């Protein structure tokens with residue numbers, strides 16, 4: 001199947017939260033496709049971030065780009081509804097954090113959001129049995145969730161290849177998003193493994209020059225796409 005166009009999703013976890021609206025405007029002006037919004041509850045993961053109020057504030061600020069809400073919370077369902085009302089476009093959750101995974105996927109889709117299942121580094125892809133048919137994307141964690149700025153875990157690559165095979169066999173347009181430790185020096189390998197949606201937090205917000213960093217990431221993605229057609 002033809003590959004979907006590559007999307008880059010800066011993670012606001014590494015942004016300057018005192019200037020969040022301006023930071024989001026700046027990465028969008030630099031060419032970001034969607035905004036990755038990490039939600040942590042100090043329960044499912046050992047860190048605490050932001051909730052639906054902040055998502056809604058970005059919408060009121062004028063952000064039109066899709067907001068990709070990554071829920072690292074337990075329980076999941078009530079906040080799905082709150083985030084959908086707050087303007088989320090994509091919503092993903094960790095299957096270990098939901099008592100009824102199929103119900104949570106349905107809930108996300110009923111709210112007209114794209115539904116994603118998140119696989120931690122040690123979470124097997126068997127969670128895609130009975131779920132892949134309903135998902136809009138699979139989010140492969142290439143770090144353990146909870147913090148920005150961690151090193152990419154290479155076992156994500158064979159995992160992405162296996163998921164890509166399953167999606168291609170299904171002949172459905174399901175995106176593979178990858179989150180954690182993505183930088184200009186490894187994004188090409190991740191793309192060649194079969195991912196099409198790339199989260200980058202510290203690589204973008206930690207750089208002094210967002211347009212230059214986005215360009216460097218795009219160049220690597222273009223090289224991967226060219227190699228695939230050669």
Ligand code: DX5
Pocket residue numbers: 011012013014036038070143144145146147148149150179180181182199200201202203
């Ligand atoms: C980690 C978060 C990531 C994080 C990625 O739990 O889900 O989205 O912001 O940050 P980097 O790109 O710095 O690894």
Ligand code: ZN
Pocket residue numbers: 011036037038070179199
């Ligand atoms: Zn994330």
